[in-house]
Amino acid sequence: MRTPSQSAWRMVVGLGLVSLFADFTYEGGRSIGGPFLALLGAGPLLVGAVAGVGEFLGYLIRLFAGRWVDKSGRPWHLMYLGYTLNLLSVPALATAPSAGMAAVLLFLERLGKGLRTPARDALLSHAGERLGQGRVFGLHELFDQFGAFLGPLAVALLVGLGGYRLGFAGLLAPALLALFLLWRAHRHNGGAAAHSVVQDWEGLPRAYYAYLLFAMLAVAGFAHFQLVAYHLEVTQAVPAAHIPLLFALAMGADALAAYGAGHMFEHLGLRLLWGLPPLNLVAVALFFLAKEPxxxxxxxxxxxxxxxxxxxxxRSAVAVLSPPEQRGSAFGLFDTAFGGAWMLGSLAMGYLYNLAPGYLVAFGSLLQLATTLFLARFYTLLPEVQR
Structure with a gap:
C-alpha cells in the first residue's frame, strides 16, 4: 500500500507528463499559428488580436477559475474541461476553412489553458505541502519546458514534409496522450484536498499582495520573445533560421533553471527573488543592444x-504565501495580474522600440531597478522561514 507521500509524487509526476505533452501540443501549434493565419488571408490586426488579446483573456479567466476551484473543491472537473479545450482546439486547426474559424480555435485554446491552470497549480501546491513547494514546481516546470522545446521542433519537421495543416494534424496524437495521462494522474490524487471554506480575496495575507506587486513590476520590464524575434529579424542580427534555435536554447535554459531553482528554494526560500531583477535586466540589454551572435x-x-x-x-512563492483553502483564488489572481502587467509592459516596450531600442532597454532597466527597491521595502513582510 502506497504512503500519502508516494501518492503525491505519483500525481506530481503524472501532471508533469500531462504538461509535457500538452506543451508539446499547444506550443507546437503556436509556433506556426501566425504564418497559418496569414496563409488564410488574415491581416495584421487579426493576428495581433489573437496573439495579444487572446493571451490576456487566457490570463483574465484564471481569476474566476481559481475562485471556482476554492468554492467548489472540485479542481479536476475544471482541469478536464480546460485541457480538452486547450488541446483539441490545436489539431482542429488542420480543418479550419477560414482565418475567422482559425482565430476562434486559437482563442478557445487560450481559454482552455486559462481555465485549467489555477486548478492544476492548486493541486500541485497541496502536494507541495508534503514534498516541498520548490521541488514540486521545479520538477513540473522541467517537464513543461521539455515539451515546449520538443513540440516546435516536431512541427517544423511536419511542416517541411506536408505544410501547415499536416503540422497541426500531427499534434492530435500528443493531445490525446495528454488527456489519457490526465485521467491516470487523477487516480493518484495524493496531497490534494477539497476546501469548502472560501474567504474574500482581501483575506489573503499582506505579504501575498506585496509579492504580487513585485512580480508585476518584474514581468513588466521583461521583454516578450515575440518582440525579441522581431528585433532580430528586422536588424538581421542573425539569419532567420537561427531565431527559433535561440528560442529553443532559451527553453532549454528555462527548464534547467526552473528545476535547479525549485531545489534551491527548499534551502534558500524567497532569498532567490534577489537574483531575478539583475537577470532580467542583463538579458533584455544584451538582446536589444548586442551585435555579436x-x-x-x-x-x-x-x-x-x-x-x-x-x-x-x-509559483512556489504563491503557495507558501497563501493559505491552503485559498490556493485556487491566490493562483488565479496572481496569474491574471501577472498576465496584465506583461501585456502592458509589452505594449510600452513595443512603442518605445519604435522610437529607439535604447529607450526600450532604459525602460526595462528602470523597472528592474524599481523591482529591486520594492523587494527591499517589502522583504520584512515575508515569513521569517522564507527570508
Missing part, C-alpha cells in the same frame, strides 16, 4: 533562466 546566445540563456525563475520560483 555569441552575446545573443548568452542573452537567450539568461532570458530563459529568468523565465524559468518566474515560472518555478514565483
Amino acid at each position: 555569441s552575446l545573443l546566445g548568452v542573452a537567450a540563456v539568461l532570458w530563459g533562466c529568468g523565465l524559468g525563475l518566474q515560472e518555478s520560483l514565483m
Whole structure:
C-alpha cells in the first residue's frame, strides 16, 4: 500500500507528463499559428488580436477559475474541461476553412489553458505541502519546458514534409496522450484536498499582495520573445533560421533553471527573488543592444533562466504565501495580474522600440531597478522561514 507521500509524487509526476505533452501540443501549434493565419488571408490586426488579446483573456479567466476551484473543491472537473479545450482546439486547426474559424480555435485554446491552470497549480501546491513547494514546481516546470522545446521542433519537421495543416494534424496524437495521462494522474490524487471554506480575496495575507506587486513590476520590464524575434529579424542580427534555435536554447535554459531553482528554494526560500531583477535586466540589454551572435546566445540563456525563475520560483512563492483553502483564488489572481502587467509592459516596450531600442532597454532597466527597491521595502513582510 502506497504512503500519502508516494501518492503525491505519483500525481506530481503524472501532471508533469500531462504538461509535457500538452506543451508539446499547444506550443507546437503556436509556433506556426501566425504564418497559418496569414496563409488564410488574415491581416495584421487579426493576428495581433489573437496573439495579444487572446493571451490576456487566457490570463483574465484564471481569476474566476481559481475562485471556482476554492468554492467548489472540485479542481479536476475544471482541469478536464480546460485541457480538452486547450488541446483539441490545436489539431482542429488542420480543418479550419477560414482565418475567422482559425482565430476562434486559437482563442478557445487560450481559454482552455486559462481555465485549467489555477486548478492544476492548486493541486500541485497541496502536494507541495508534503514534498516541498520548490521541488514540486521545479520538477513540473522541467517537464513543461521539455515539451515546449520538443513540440516546435516536431512541427517544423511536419511542416517541411506536408505544410501547415499536416503540422497541426500531427499534434492530435500528443493531445490525446495528454488527456489519457490526465485521467491516470487523477487516480493518484495524493496531497490534494477539497476546501469548502472560501474567504474574500482581501483575506489573503499582506505579504501575498506585496509579492504580487513585485512580480508585476518584474514581468513588466521583461521583454516578450515575440518582440525579441522581431528585433532580430528586422536588424538581421542573425539569419532567420537561427531565431527559433535561440528560442529553443532559451527553453532549454528555462527548464534547467526552473528545476535547479525549485531545489534551491527548499534551502534558500524567497532569498532567490534577489537574483531575478539583475537577470532580467542583463538579458533584455544584451538582446536589444548586442551585435555579436555569441552575446545573443548568452542573452537567450539568461532570458530563459529568468523565465524559468518566474515560472518555478514565483509559483512556489504563491503557495507558501497563501493559505491552503485559498490556493485556487491566490493562483488565479496572481496569474491574471501577472498576465496584465506583461501585456502592458509589452505594449510600452513595443512603442518605445519604435522610437529607439535604447529607450526600450532604459525602460526595462528602470523597472528592474524599481523591482529591486520594492523587494527591499517589502522583504520584512515575508515569513521569517522564507527570508
